[in-house]
Amino acid sequence: xxxxxxxxxxxxxxxxxxxxxxxxxxxxxxxxxxxxxxxxxxxxxxxxxxxxxxxxxxxxxxxxxxxxxxxxxxxxxxxxxxxxxxxxxxxxxxxxxxxxxxxxxxxxxxxxxxxxxxxxxxxxxxxxxxxxxxxxxxxxxxxxxxxxx
Amino acid sequence: xxxxxxxxxxxxxxxxxxxxxxxxxxxxxxxxxxxxxxxxxxxxxxxxxxxxxxxxxxxxxxxxxxxxxxxxxxxxxxxxxxxxxxxxxxxxxxxxxxxxxxxxxxxxxxxxxxxxxxxxxxxxxxxxxxxxxxxxxxxxxxxxxxxxxxxxxxxxxxxxxxxxxxxxxxxxxxxxxxxxxxxxxxxxxxxxxxxxxxxxxxxxxxxxxxxxxxxxxxxxxxxxxxxxxxxxxxxxxxxxxxxxxxxxxxxxxxxxxxxxxxxxxxxxxxxxxxxxxxxxxxxxxxxxxxxxxxxxxxxxxxxxxxxxxxxxxxxxxxxxxxxxxxxxxxxxxxxxxxxxxxxxxxxxxxxxxxxxxxxxxxxxxxxxxxxxxxxxxxxxxxxxxxxxxxxxxxxxxxxxxxxxxxxxxxxxxxxxxxxxxxxxxxxxxxxxxxxxxxxxxxxxxxxxxxxxxxxxxxxxxxxxxxxxxxxxxxxxxxxxxxxxxxxxxxxxxxxx
Numbered sequence: 001x002x003x004x005x006x007x008x009x010x011x012x013x014x015x016x017x018x019x020x021x022x023x024x025x026x027x028x029x030x031x032x033x034x035x036x037x038x039x040x041x042x043x044x045x046x047x048x049x050x051x052x053x054x055x056x057x058x059x060x061x062x063x064x065x066x067x068x069x070x071x072x073x074x075x076x077x078x079x080x081x082x083x084x085x086x087x088x089x090x091x092x093x094x095x096x097x098x099x100x101x102x103x104x105x106x107x108x109x110x111x112x113x114x115x116x117x118x119x120x121x122x123x124x125x126x127x128x129x130x131x132x133x134x135x136x137x138x139x140x141x142x143x144x145x146x147x148x149x
Numbered sequence: 150x151x152x153x154x155x156x157x158x159x160x161x162x163x164x165x166x167x168x169x170x171x172x173x174x175x176x177x178x179x180x181x182x183x184x185x186x187x188x189x190x191x192x193x194x195x196x197x198x199x200x201x202x203x204x205x206x207x208x209x210x211x212x213x214x215x216x217x218x219x220x221x222x223x224x225x226x227x228x229x230x231x232x233x234x235x236x237x238x239x240x241x242x243x244x245x246x247x248x249x250x251x252x253x254x255x256x257x258x259x260x261x262x263x264x265x266x267x268x269x270x271x272x273x274x275x276x277x278x279x280x281x282x283x284x285x286x287x288x289x290x291x292x293x294x295x296x297x298x299x300x301x302x303x304x305x306x307x308x309x310x311x312x313x314x315x316x317x318x319x320x321x322x323x324x325x326x327x328x329x330x331x332x333x334x335x336x337x338x339x340x341x342x343x344x345x346x347x348x349x350x351x352x353x354x355x356x357x358x359x360x361x362x363x364x365x366x367x368x369x370x371x372x373x374x375x376x377x378x379x380x381x382x383x384x385x386x387x388x389x390x391x392x393x394x395x396x397x398x399x400x401x402x403x404x405x406x407x408x409x410x411x412x413x414x415x416x417x418x419x420x421x422x423x424x425x426x427x428x429x430x431x432x433x434x435x436x437x438x439x440x441x442x443x444x445x446x447x448x449x450x451x452x453x454x455x456x457x458x459x460x461x462x463x464x465x466x467x468x469x470x471x472x473x474x475x476x477x478x479x480x481x482x483x484x485x486x487x488x489x490x491x492x493x494x495x496x497x498x499x500x501x502x503x504x505x506x507x508x509x510x511x512x513x514x515x516x517x518x519x520x521x522x523x524x525x526x527x528x529x530x531x532x533x534x535x536x537x538x539x540x541x542x543x544x545x546x547x548x549x550x551x552x553x554x555x556x557x558x559x560x561x562x563x564x565x566x567x568x569x570x571x572x573x574x575x576x577x578x579x580x581x582x583x584x585x586x587x588x589x590x591x592x593x594x595x596x597x598x599x600x601x602x603x604x605x606x607x608x609x610x611x612x613x614x615x616x617x618x619x620x621x622x623x624x625x626x627x628x629x630x631x632x633x634x635x636x637x638x639x640x641x642x643x644x645x
Binding site: 003007018021025026028031033034035036037039040041042043046047049050053054056057060075076077078079082083085086087089090091094095099103106107110111114121128132136140144145146147148149 | 327373376541
């Protein structure tokens with residue numbers, strides 16, 4: 001359970017950082033705040049709980065020792081590609097170019113990339129792109145009366 | 150009693166308009182389709198629809214969300230029966246006997262049983278919703294800051310305990326959610342915490358974009374991680390449910406309905422636990438135990454009745470205590486708050502009509518799933534052939550636009566992305582999502598109650614442990630945690 005050991009350490013570290021940040025947070029005593037109304041009280045307590053749970057996870061993992069890993073080996077698969085396309089759309093395109101254009105480019109590119117090598121399906125990608133762009137733009141602007149980015 | 154019936158009648162009258170009926174049928178269909186597609190869950194459906202219904206009147210918006218919720222839980226049974234893949238986690242128990250029946254050439258019959266069970270389960274849950282909400286509302290009136298603090302903590306602990314494979318990881322996810330809810334200005338001095346000078350974070354993390362990310366974007370990343378093999382569907386026979394099945398298994402239906410509703414009431418546990426518990430109870434009580442797992446009609450009926458009864462059950466604590474009974478109910482509660490509806494202990498005093506409005510919305514959803522279960526079988530079978538390469542980018546566009554639509558801020562789109570990646574990583578590492586969501590939703594209640602309680606007692610912690618309900622909830626939390634710690638002894642092989 002090496003994975004759990006590392007995760008426990010990360011949680012404990014994160015909890016410790018939260019506790020430290022909460023402890024050093026302004027306690028607003030000049031505004032008459034008591035210790036129990038200080039802004040850092042609740043996040044500090046929650047950080048402490050996360051720290052303790054992280055330690056418990058790590059200790060449990062180390063006690064279980066060389067017990068075989070139950071979970072299957074981790075594989076990224078298509079995730080990096082999906083992430084690049086989605087982040088490219090949401091961070092790179094939305095808000096910088098007209099929404100319909102951003103959506104057309106994203107949907108077309110996504111379908112084309114994942115339908116490769118089927119030429120027939122790749123050729124249909126722009127059709128899905130334009131249909132989605134027009135439908136979503138119309139739906140949000142005219143039916144739901146929402147301003148688009 | 151008669152007052153309740155009058156209110157119920159008034160609600161039905163109010164919703165019996167062409168517009169409402171069309172919204173209900175449309176939303177139920179969207180829910181069924183989302184539920185039927187493996188990987189897309191009811192929570193995602195409700196979160197996504199929340200962003201689409203922002204500008205609608207509250208009653209219409211909630212009608213859409215309730216119908217989506219009920220439809221999605223029902224829709225999961227389609228893929229469970231035809232593909233042996235649960236459309237939503239709630240339908241996992243239905244795979245066992247549903248798919249076995251499909252392999253025997255009785256897929257249509259199995260879908261008919263699933264429709265019958267879902268309808269009966271929702272109706273039983275609605276009955277208990279009408280019965281328990283006023284009772285629980287009266288009890289909730291006795292709750293003060295101390296009790297609400299423990300209730301919020303109990304919600305996270307029990308949710309972490311019962312969802313997922315590992316309670317420890319469930320608790321971690323829950324407490325992470327509680328911590329993330331503290332980001333932004335706190336309520337007493339408007340002091341900014343963990344904002345790192347970012348102006349957009351001062352108001353805290355927007356709940357709906359966070360939920361859309363954790364359930365929408367994260368689920369898309371999971372779905373797209375690996376290529377799916379081509380779908381092979383079982384042939385479908387007649388889907389018309391037989392009335393004699395209802396009479397034959399009435400005990401199973403009533404038992405599963407009660408179990409499902411009760412599990413729904415427990416904070417953050419949800420429909421999958423309801424289905425499995427109902428299934429296990431049916432198996433224990435059945436005279437045909439040997440058929441379970443090999444195509445038992447009773448087993449399928451129990452699972453489907455249990456998970457759908459859980460939906461109204463999960464809404465009971467939302468209405469009375471502002472504590473969601475499941476992850477989709479947490480999103481529904483967030484939507485209620487966005488639309489200016491404030492559920493809580495005073496609901497039966499201030500707006501009892503609203504409780505019956507919710508029951509009426511469920512009635513509309515039941516009619517929707519009954520119609521789709523009988524009429525749209527061929528269409529729903531085709532839905533299962535849909536290509537994820539096409540669906541995923543379209544859903545992601547809706548996730549992004551929906552997150553933006555809440556406050557017309559691009560920052561909320563980034564919140565959605567961040568929670569999507571966080572949710573994806575946590576899922577891969579075997580952390581359940583329901584406690585995280587519950588923590589996010591309950592964080593404000595927990596902090597407000599703790600600080601208010603401490604102010605009232607001038608810093609004295611005693612009332613947190615001496616008031617009867619507080620002491621009971623505290624003892625319950627300690628017992629749950631200790632029981633799990635005892636199981637972690639290294640000599641035990643059983644995974645917790």
